[in-house]
Amino acid sequence: MREEQVTNGIQVLSEEEQKHWHLIEASIWGTNSRRASDHFSSPVSDTLLDQPRWIQPHFLYDEKGSRLFEQICLLPEYYLTRTEDEILSQEAEQIISLSPAQCIVELGAGFSKKTTHLLREQLRQREEAAFAPVDVSLSSLIGSRDALQRQLPDLSFHGLCARYEEGIRSIEKTTPTLFAFLGSSLGNFDDSDLKRFFPLLSDAMGSDDFLLLGVDRIKEVEVLERAYDDSQGLTAQFILNVFEHVNRVAGGNFDLEKMSYASSYNSELRQMEMSAVSTCDQEIRLTKEDVTFLWRKGEGILVEISRKFDPDQLLQQLRFYGLESVAHFSDPREWFSLLLLSKG
Numbered sequence: 001m002r003e004e005q006v007t008n009g010i011q012v013l014s015e016e017e018q019k020h021w022h023l024i025e026a027s028i029w030g031t032n033s034r035r036a037s038d039h040f041s042s043p044v045s046d047t048l049l050d051q052p053r054w055i056q057p058h059f060l061y062d063e064k065g066s067r068l069f070e071q072i073c074l075l076p077e078y079y080l081t082r083t084e085d086e087i088l089s090q091e092a093e094q095i096i097s098l099s100p101a102q103c104i105v106e107l108g109a110g111f112s113k114k115t116t117h118l119l120r121e122q123l124r125q126r127e128e129a130a131f132a133p134v135d136v137s138l139s140s141l142i143g144s145r146d147a148l149q150r151q152l153p154d155l156s157f158h159g160l161c162a163r164y165e166e167g168i169r170s171i172e173k174t175t176p177t178l179f180a181f182l183g184s185s186l187g188n189f190d191d192s193d194l195k196r197f198f199p200l201l202s203d204a205m206g207s208d209d210f211l212l213l214g215v216d217r218i219k220e221v222e223v224l225e226r227a228y229d230d231s232q233g234l235t236a237q238f239i240l241n242v243f244e245h246v247n248r249v250a251g252g253n254f255d256l257e258k259m260s261y262a263s264s265y266n267s268e269l270r271q272m273e274m275s276a277v278s279t280c281d282q283e284i285r286l287t288k289e290d291v292t293f294l295w296r297k298g299e300g301i302l303v304e305i306s307r308k309f310d311p312d313q314l315l316q317q318l319r320f321y322g323l324e325s326v327a328h329f330s331d332p333r334e335w336f337s338l339l340l341l342s343k344g
């Protein structure tokens, strides 16, 4: 497996940015330092002291969280992965022929299982392909690298263990790139995340670049609520596991026995909301951040949102960031959309 920053003559990272990255695993790079401007570097307590209290969703993906998310993707109730996978398997040929890129950069790639349809097609149509998954979860990147090495040995794998922003900033602008943001991960963004994310991404994209955006659509409330409160309790485990991660990062004393999982659809904001609710009055201490607060019985901490989209409205919104629709793919029930966009 290649260890250089240039893979098969395809330059993934810009010359200027290469000094910020170092190899942490075969074919996987990490950033040397968090940059001061990166709002993600702020202490966990910042959002826990907000009213209402909340947690940045990337904390969900420690090793256990990443594994639990993979199991959720297989649940009968969690239609998102299955539906997007079906669309990708049917439309990969067209998506790749419409977006003549040398490199596929996947933001929040996880184990990149669905992306295999695109990568296989990329190799078939172009004969060479670089894949640069960007993810905060090292265990997912390792899983993705090992599986792809077996399935597609001709693929140049260039994992970037980092936050979206760090990956986007570092990609070489002159390499024709297909950015993929799948799994409706966009739905985890609130309005302010969205307003930060799209200008950055649009700025990083050149006229030869494309964006493939997978988004979950508005549908019956029962279908949505079932998808985030499965009968096996895996989603509850996934959401509450964030507190184990926060305890490690911030020296916290969150006790999973003293909280319960709650999820519901907020029809005004068109989003699923996943929270932990305190089952008693309890004092929470985050020793590494020198913070103490009272978490009252019945009070929720919002751990994740999953927004649901009207694709036409979203396309209109994306035009504002200079992103124009190239093609729109959906499933027969119109539950999920894959939007292919270019810089217009």
Ligand SMILES: C[S@@+](CC[C@H](N)C(=O)[O-])C[C@H]1O[C@@H](n2cnc3c(N)ncnc32)[C@H](O)[C@@H]1O
Pocket (backbone or CB within 6 Å): 057, 058, 061, 066, 069, 073, 081, 107, 108, 109, 110, 111, 112, 114, 134, 135, 136, 137, 140, 162, 163, 164, 165, 182, 183, 184, 185
């Ligand atoms: C909802 S999962 C989607 C995984 C995969 N793309 C899919 O469609 O199944 C979100 C993924 O994004 C990663 N992630 C979450 N927040 C991130 C961030 N701020 N920067 C980079 N990766 C992030 C997680 O580790 C996880 O693998």
